[in-house]
Amino acid sequence: MRGKFILTTILGLAVSAAMAEGIDASADNAKVASNQAERKKAPDRSQSVENVLLEEHVLFDRAWSVELGYSYAHFDRSELILRGFLALDAIFLGELSVDEIEGDIITNTLTARWTATPRLQLDLQVPYLYRVTRYRSRGQDLSSLTTSETDIEVSDLGDASIGFSYRLLPENLNRPDIVWNSRVTAPTGEEPYGIDIIEVDASNSNLNVPMELPTGTGLWSASTGVSLVKTSDPAILFASLNYTHYFAEDFADIGSTPDLLMPGKIQLGDTYQLSLGVAFAVNERLSYSFSYAQQFFEKAKINDTKQVTTDAMTGTFNLGVTYGLTENLAMVTSLGLGLTSDTSDFTFGMKFPYRF
Template structure:
């Protein structure tokens, strides 16, 4: 009778799921796949599905490709505070400043409630839909209340509306092997269903020099096409992952692209976005997992075209770097709780971002 050597212990799977090493990597990404025969074929050993904590990591950081419908409501809160130094005076001898030094600040609170729906059509193809609802509150502060250089003025503006709806598709290009990571291709389309930021008039406040927008945008107003690739590798006892993507924004025409009085039609070409990220996750047990990751986005400058003249928008480019700490906990075999804390590492990133999600599998 043939002998089978015991497999190395895989701490990512429950104790009852220990399998031979060549099958473990596949079982993480294609649960319930084919069975393996041993000996003369009388005994059949089927691959076990990964633990719920591992499935949660795959769903949030990569793609699960489950044939079950996943409904995932979530809520995200982000906060940012921007201050700008205002000089009211003049320089003497190119070194000594005579006058007022003031700081104008903008505090932004954005709460996004969204619904993600995903379904695996096949073992290689998964479709997804994201519908967000955005509530924004911004506080503007500036010197100049009652036109005095010693008094600050403050105004709040808030708005709530549907955000930009997006659909996406994930294709399982290569399954994981002992030497090759699992590779997934992603394609997506974003529709301009939210309130666009163009042509929003300013609201003048009496007895102050502070002018603020009458409403806040909940979308960017243009169609976007996204393409990307992600890779994941299981390195017992960790899972490492990375992604690279590009978003192309289509040029759109608007009846008014200025905040000044009167319509000023023109075309807007938002800057395209290049994004990259990497991280690692640990399945501490069959229900709990923790992850650490870093994501970075570079947004190119936007352009506007009016009466045949194209100009780049000064200050519209951005570098957004965020360090993320996340955790997932499986409440049951079909329901999990996902939390994530994002800490902005660049000036263009939100200072803090907190996310709660709860995926349900039907």
């Protein structure tokens, strides 16, 4: 009887332990399932959305990527110039001219990116520009019938730059993905200072145009900022804030009068840029996005003196569509519509990022 009692006790303890273990296993399984469900609250990013974020933010999931970009910008300006005075508050006496400027800028940019660590990415950008500008003026000798025009064009290297991006904080349920960006731009393009303004039509002295067009700023610059991305199923929200500072530089000639040197120091005004946008994935390969970008330009300085009318504010509304051509190659298109008088009328861009 005593042996049976001991055996019964041992069996009871074994059954109790098995039941307890089963309860713990069920609790662990429930906990794992809960964690998986919590992780799945953030939808997986499709290839199409990642291609958008590669342009607006930074992705650290590939060691190397190369991108070939193309953009076309068009602008036109018209200006009525009066040289004289009003008699009796109604009759204008003097010279009248109407000046028009139309410009087209085609930029081809090669970008290489290297993800050094899961948090650090380096990139190099080299642009090549083709610019053509048409100058038109009419109104010589008080006549609005006399019209003259000429085209100036140039193709050359633009200002190359090198930058880095560092992930400060990864995205979770309560905060966005935060990346710090910095960039240094070198004046590898043709500078816009010291370009002579000449008269090209002897019959119309109103038409005066530059001998050549610039392809760069002529100054070193440094920029820094942050970009943020937050997943909110089914959308992905992104924003960025950037600041650019231009360093002063002395030039042997900053004037526009032929055969006359005018040395001086130039410093362009600091620039602030804010952009906001949202992207949606239609399917695995196709997505579209909307964004708005606004820039503020402070006054430029010549010989440490601020120049009036050199500050500006631009606003651009952007529409974008991306399509994954292959697993590694995508096509990113964008259309920017200028909303202020200082902005290009429109800008169309195509980029082809290839991620290794």
